[in-house]
Amino acid sequence: MNIFRRTIPLIIAFCLGIVMIFRYYVPHQSAEDLLTKYGEWVRIIGGFSIVLGLYSLFFTHYTKIKRGMPGWGYSIFVFIGFAVMVFLGLIKEFETFLSIISGKLIDVTSPFGSWEKSLTGTSYDWIYQYIFNACGATMFSILAFYIASAAYRTFRIRSVEATILLLAAVIIMIARVPIGGLISHWIPDLADWIMEVPNLAAKRGVLLGMCLGSISTALRIIFGIERGYLGGGE
Amino acid sequence: MNCHYARSGLITLIIVLLAFPLAVLAQDKPSLMPPQDFIAFDTPNDDGKSISLIWKASESDREGVYYIIYAATSSKGPWKEQYRVLSTTRFKSDAPQYFGLSKDNEKWHFYEVTDINENPLSITTPTYFKLAVTDGTNTIAFPGIALSMPQGNWFDTSKINVLVFVIVFSFLVMYFISLARKNLNLFIRHIPGLDAIEETIGRATEMGRPILYLNGLLDMSSLSTIASTSILGKVARKVANYDSQIKVPCYDPIVMSVCQEVVKESYLEAGRPDAFKEDNIFFITNDQFAYAAAVDGIIVRHKPAANLYMGYYYAESLLIAETGAVSGAMQIAGTDSITQLPFFITTCDYTLMGEELYAASAYLSREPLQLGSLKGQDFGKGFIILMLVVGTIVSTIGYPFFVNLVRTF
Known part of the structure; x- marks a missing residue:
């Protein structure tokens, strides 16, 4: 075994x-x-x-x-959502199948459209576009508030590092809006310098370490030293 | 009479004045010279789909002068114009991946032919080429035909520096692994984020709440996911020892299966197979924001005492980690996603950056063989830092050879 x-x-x-x-x-x-x-x-x-x-x-x-x-009630929606999407998909497939065996051209103006040509306008597409994608976009848009909340917690001046972070963030934020350039051209220039010199240097440092780490991990996996992913360490 | 001489003199002067600039212009634009040393050959370091044409740059190269490349599948033709190249462009120096960084490359024109009449080049019969130069009025042809056939290459010589570095680094790692085999006491620097894992599990046990473990959004072919599952094994073993609970909502079904096996094995090793619950490692969805919403829901409902985020993340990182921070959980993140690092740093108690994620499994296992590879990794970093310092100094004083040595194409 x-x-x-x-x-x-x-x-x-x-x-x-x-x-x-x-x-x-x-x-x-x-x-x-x-x-x-x-x-x-x-x-x-x-x-x-x-x-x-x-x-x-x-x-x-x-x-x-x-x-x-x-929260068991929410679990019912998993089954309802699954059943509805499968049903609409199968109906479309069935319609396509009927069109093929009857030798008729597929009616792309039908409410279910055509799998071969496009899903645009089908009920399946409608649910995907206006329910699923809309929910995804909602989650994504919440990110703005999460950034504000995380930034508030981080920017509270508690140490030298937090102060430096706050200063850098304030400069970048002001420089990235039109008023920054209106106050002084030094602000966008300073923001560019922060992004292109200290920020890039730190990024490259992390990247170099990552590359070496990935080679080292790959060697451990290839030579069977690292086998935790197989289950168990020994 | 005098008037006649004066008129003749004036006409002569006008002719001289008009002729002088023309003579100067004629000197500025040397007469069209025929192309020289026209050669066709298989493009080096490629997959066998192109032929390279080179010919010497000429003194008559200037704006308005074009080289015309004709091609045929037989030496007798029919010849058809394929490409028209401006004589001030397309040099060998534009393709250092094929010809290196020699200064001499600026004296040769280069054109890479990938198709003839929009058909791919034949790999069984040669393709024939002719070259001519034209300034719009005169056209001079190269007195000869060049021919070649594309061939796939089995080694990319432009990557030889990368290969040398990988071999040197691999030997370094293997050397330290062999040192570790001899049970030498290797010092490895402390990683606070990993030292805190034990504390995290202890806290969860005391509070009687579960630990939430996420593997990131990539599949099992990703190195960060492999590293994450390895860490999961070590964490699950500690969780089993403490008789706590671990929940692993997964983004990928294959990762879920691997995680179930890994956690099961860990419980077995800890001597607690009865405590293993397969339902705790479950699949949610492979849609990014639906996954984030589900994980947020788990955090809010189950209020885990500790959240561990190991692996590669995208925009959902902050949605999840901020919810965790607000819930009051102790959080440890480890990711090689540079763009998400700031989000984890701002929301988590500890963050493993890049290579620390890869090192975590070895660090937690404390196996000498794995620690040896970490030591080798640290020496590799030292070597790169040395190269950076030397490279900076050498380039600053005006010797680019060191930079060229480590250049990749």
């Missing part, structure tokens, strides 16, 4: 790790093809993994409803 849980995955990690390192130095088309093939495998595995995800999602929410856990 251990051979399937440890040995074979470690051999696969070693072989593919070495191949992928050398692929970077090989400009030949076959190296590019290998990467494309790898991408295809990832997508295929990803497709199957949706089943796993769905099972987990349904099981979690089913358990919540069954046990009457706090």
Whole structure:
């Protein structure tokens, strides 16, 4: 059993790790093809993994409803939302299927539109655009208030570092609005300097460390020293 | 008579005055010279889809003078004009990835041909090229034909400096791992964020609340997610020892499966398989903001005592971490997403930056082999700092060779 849980995955990690390192130095088309093939495998595995995800999602929410856990009512909407979207999708598929077998052209003006040509205007698209996307945009827009709240907490002057952070932030904020340039051209210039010199230097420092860290981690994984991702440390 | 001489003299003067600037102009614009040393060859360091054409730059190169490249699939033609190149552009020096950084590259024109009549180049038969130069009135052709066939290359020589660095760094890491095998006492600097994990779990246990652990938004092919799952294993083991609870809402179903296995193994190692609850590691959605909303909901409803955010994040980082901060949870973040680092720093008690995330698993495990790789990593950083200092000094005093040595294409 251990051979399937440890040995074979470690051999696969070693072989593919070495191949992928050398692929970077090989400009030949076959190296590019290998990467494309790898991408295809990832997508295929990803497709199957949706089943796993769905099972987990349904099981979690089913358990919540069954046990009457706090907020169980919201879990009902998971099933309703899923059923509605699948129903609309299947209806469209069914309509397309009927059109194909009857030899008729697909009516793109139908309320469900056409999968082949476009989903625009379909009920499926309507729900996606006006409910799902709108909810996503709402979450994103809340970010502005979260930034203000986090900034307030951070900018309270408690130490030298916090003071420097506050000063830098104030300069950048003033420089990024039109009034900054009107007060003095030094403010946008100073903001640019902060972004291009100290900020960029710090970013590059972090990046250099990250690159070395990633090489080191990759070596640990390839040579089987780091095997925590397989489950267990030993 | 005198009047006649005066008139003749005036005409001569006018002719001389008119002729002088013309002569000067004629000197400024040297007569068109035929192209020299026209060569075609397979483009180096490429995937075998192009042919490179080079020819010597001429003294007659100027605005208005063009080189015309003709191509044919047979030496007998038919020849068809393919490209027209302005004579003041397209030099070998524009493509250092193929020709290096030699000063001589500025004396050669270069053109990379990828198609003939909008068809890809043949890899089984040669393609023939002719070159001519024209200033709009005169056209002079190169007396000969150049031919070549594209071939895929198996090694990109422009990346040799990267390869050398990777080999040197790998040997450094392997050397310190072998040192660690001999049980030498290696000193590793303290990382406060990782030292605080134990405290975090203890706090959660005392408060009787769960620990929330997130893996970021990338899939299992990402290094940060792999590092995150490794850390999860170490954290889960401590959680099992303390008899606390860990909740892992996942963004990716594969990551969820891996996390379930990792946590299960950790509980087994801790001798508490009975305490493992598979339902605590669950999939939410793979939509960014829906995921953020769900995690926020979990934070608000379950009020975890500690939140650990390890992995790669996007704009949802602040939405999640700020909710956690407001809920009063102790928070530790670790990410290699530079753009999200400021958000985590402002909202979390401890933040692991970049490489510290990768080092966390080795640091927490305290295994000598893993610690050896960390030591090698630190020496690699020292080497880079030394290179930066030397490079800055050498470039400042006017020697660019050091910068060219580490240049990547």
